[in-house]
Amino acid sequence: MLKSSFFTLLFFTALTLQAQYGGPRLFLDVPSVYFHTPDVENIGRRLGAGAEVAMNVGTHWSVARLGGGTTFTFDPKAEDFNKTTLWGPYALLEAGAGMYRSNGNQCAKNHQSAFTAIGKVGMRYDFNSKAVPVSDGESPNQFDFTLGVELGYFYIRDVFRNMDLVASANYHTQAKTVSVNFGFKFFLNLRANSRD
Numbered sequence: 001m002l003k004s005s006f007f008t009l010l011f012f013t014a015l016t017l018q019a020q021y022g023g024p025r026l027f028l029d030v031p032s033v034y035f036h037t038p039d040v041e042n043i044g045r046r047l048g049a050g051a052e053v054a055m056n057v058g059t060h061w062s063v064a065r066l067g068g069g070t071t072f073t074f075d076p077k078a079e080d081f082n083k084t085t086l087w088g089p090y091a092l093l094e095a096g097a098g099m100y101r102s103n104g105n106q107c108a109k110n111h112q113s114a115f116t117a118i119g120k121v122g123m124r125y126d127f128n129s130k131a132v133p134v135s136d137g138e139s140p141n142q143f144d145f146t147l148g149v150e151l152g153y154f155y156i157r158d159v160f161r162n163m164d165l166v167a168s169a170n171y172h173t174q175a176k177t178v179s180v181n182f183g184f185k186f187f188l189n190l191r192a193n194s195r196d
Contacts, residue, residue, distance in 0.1 A: 023191070024057045024058065024059070024191075025056075025057070025058050025059060025060070025100075025101070025189075025191060026055075026056070026057060026189070026190035026191050027055075027056040027058075027101065027187050027188065027189055027190065028053075028054075028055055028056070028187060028188045028190055029052065029053060029054045029055075029056065029067065029185045029186070029187045030053055030186060030187065030188060031051045031052060031053050031069070031185075031186060032050075032051065032052040032053075032054065032069070032166070032183065032184070032185040032186070033049070033050070033051050033183050033184055033186075034049065034050050034051075034052075034166070034181040034182055034183025034184070035047070035048075035049055035181070035182050035183055036048055036049055036050040036071050036073065036179070036180070036181050037073075037179065037180050038071070038073060038088070038131070038132075038133050038177065038179045039133040039175075039177040039178070039179065040169075040177075040178045040179070040180055041177070041178075042133070044076070044077060045075050045076075045077060046073050046074075046075060046133070047073060047074070047076065048071060048072045048073030048074055049071070049072055049183075050069055050070060050071035050072065050088075050181065050183075051069050051070060052067055052068065052069030052070075053067055053068065053069060054066065054067025054068075054069075054092075055067065056187075058096075058100050058101075059100070060099070060100060060101075060102040060106050061097065061098065061099065061100065061102070062095075062096065062097050062098075062100060062118075063094075063095070063096045063100045063118065063120075064093075064094070064095045064096075065092070065093070065094040065095070065096075065122075066092070066093050067091070067092055068089070068090060068091040068092065069089070069090060070087055070088060070089040070090065071086075071087070071088040071090070071131065072085065072086070072087055072088070073085070073086050073088065073131070074086070086128065086130055086131045087128060087131065088126055088127075088128050088131030088132075089126075089127040089128060090124055090125060090126045090127065091124070091125045091127075092122055092123065092124045092125075092146075093122055093123045093124075094120050094121070094122035094123075094146070095120060095121055095122065096118035096119060096120035096121075096150065097118060097119060097120075098116075098117050098118035098119055099115055099116060099117045099118065100116055100118055101114050101115075101116055101152070101154075101164070102114055102115065102116075103115065110156050110157065110158070110159060111155075111156065111157070112155070112156050113153065113154070113155050113156070114153075114154055114155075114156055114164075115152065115153055116150055116151060116152030116153075116164065116166070117149075117150075117151055117152075118149070118150050119147075119148070119149055120146075120147075120148050120149070120150060120170075121145070121146065121147055121148075122145070122146040122148070122170070123143070123144070123145055123146070124143075124144050124145075124146055124172070125142055125143050125144075126140075126142045126144070127142070129142050132144075132175060133172075133175050133177045134175060140175075141174040141175065143174070144172045144173060144174040144175055145172075145173045145174065146170040146171065146172055146173070147170065147171045147173065148168060148169055148170035148171065149168065149169055150166065150167070150168040151166070151167050151168070152164045152165060152166040152167075152185070153165050159189060159192045160188060160189055160192040161186075161187070161188050161189070162186075162187060162189070163184050163185065163186045163187070164184070164185050164187070165183075165184060166181070166182070166183060166184065166185050167180075167181070167182045168180070168181050168182075169181075
């Protein structure tokens, strides 16, 4: 366990050094809006939407992200809709490796496609314990670790501001559930005038 934690820390330290050497890429997601289910096994009983704001610091092949947002979910099968609605504000910290908002040319010129395909690890804190999925008989754990994947695509029309289509899935290690998001990220490239 200690050995794997050491190599994980070493890996993300190397990514951070790489980002600083080439100059970090800075993207501000303002906002992300998405369809959401906190537990794919119970998607018929709990689904909704969410919104998030996040700061991303990365390279073409890695990213670190700090942000927060909220989800709004409900039980579509319930007779009394109002009694099933839940707001789920949260904060998150994530790190990912893989292709991040990049393309084969690794540049930010207009009129070309860019992609995201990353594996990620993270930490999440849910402020509303009632919005945390739990197994029968267990108490909700508001602080959780996540393992996930994220896929995205956008066409570069404007180097400074754009929008990508994103699908992501996260396994929550404490809740033992898989959440899924599908939607759009409206973002600003804060280094649009510098070399990417």
